[in-house]
Amino acid sequence: MTTNLNGITLQFHDVGRGPALLLLHAFPLSGEMWRPQLDALGADYRVIVPDLRGFGGTDAPSPDGSMRDLAADCLELLNHLGVERFVLGGLSMGGYVAFEILRQVALDRVTGLLLCDTKPGADTDDARANRLAMAEKALDEGPLPIAEMMIPKLLGETSRAERPEVVRAVRGLIEANSGAGIAAGQRAMAARPDSTPLLPTLRMPALVIVGEEDELASPSDTQAWATKLAHGALHIVPRAGHLPNMEQPETFNATLWPWLNRLNES
Numbered sequence: 411m412t413t414n415l416n417g418i419t420l421q422f423h424d425v426g427r428g429p430a431l432l433l434l435h436a437f438p439l440s441g442e443m444w445r446p447q448l449d450a451l452g453a454d455y456r457v458i459v460p461d462l463r464g465f466g467g468t469d470a471p472s473p474d475g476s477m478r479d480l481a482a483d484c485l486e487l488l489n490h491l492g493v494e495r496f497v498l499g500g501l502s503m504g505g506y507v508a509f510e511i512l513r514q515v516a517l518d519r520v521t522g523l524l525l526c527d528t529k530p531g532a533d534t535d536d537a538r539a540n541r542l543a544m545a546e547k548a549l550d551e552g553p554l555p556i557a558e559m560m561i562p563k564l565l566g567e568t569s570r571a572e573r574p575e576v577v578r579a580v581r582g583l584i585e586a587n588s589g590a591g592i593a594a595g596q597r598a599m600a601a602r603p604d605s606t607p608l609l610p611t612l613r614m615p616a617l618v619i620v621g622e623e624d625e626l627a628s629p630s631d632t633q634a635w636a637t638k639l640a641h642g643a644l645h646i647v648p649r650a651g652h653l654p655n656m657e658q659p660e661t662f663n664a665t666l667w668p669w670l671n672r673l674n675e676s
């Protein structure tokens with residue numbers, strides 16, 4: 411589905427019926443990375459998955475992205491769909507967008523928070539410089555070299571050795587993006603603020619999930635910041651890297667689904 415909002419055409423999935431769950435994707439993928447959750451959770455939940463600005467089927471009108479725009483697009487999509495209260499979920503870059511949404515929205519609209527393979531801190535100067543260099547490369551050379559660089563970081567060693575179909579799927583999602591969209595995403599992430607001070611202010615139940623083999627957001631780093639959440643629970647997914655929802659979807663869904671059910675019972 412597509413809709414026009416905030417001066418762009420935004421593509422999204424809106425699947426199932428029940429309490430709303432907004433899922434935000436990682437860099438440099440698209441909403442399609444949530445396919446295993448769209449297929450499973452729609453039985454009980456309304457799963458809303460946008461392609462963030464610059465990714466998948468959503469326009470990137472400017473090569474200079476901002477987290478504020480990505481978050482504003484998501485909130486405008488929820489308004490368009492008539493969704494007031496929702497569970498907010500994001501994986502990696504999707505988590506950065508979730509932190510920005512939490513700054514923009516009345517917090518009582520967010521009934522639960524799902525944060526996967528992400529981190530609240532801002533970039534170091536070195537990390538920021540690397541992002542800006544990757545943005546230039548994406549603009550000059552397109553998505554193929556970006557896929558080569560990112561796949562070993564996104565997928566854990568188990569998936570790279572044993573799950574060629576997951577490697578192919580991730581490569582396909584990256585290569586379907588434009589260099590301009592990838593550049594805008596990197597520039598938006600490079601400019602993001604430190605969200606660590608936000609953590610103790612969040613009172614909603616939170617589920618934090620991380621892949622055991624994640625080298626971009628390690629389980630030990632994740633554990634350190636997750637303790638700052640008032641009502642947070644941490645779950646580590648074995649044999650998965652940075653994309654546990656794609657690498658080990660059964661384990662991921664078996665963690666997420668009962669947590670969602672408990673949220674909606676209370």
Ligand code: MLT
Nearest residue numbers: 436437501502503504626
């Ligand atoms: C992602 O998976 O969204 C990226 O690895 C996030 C990042 O580059 O910080």
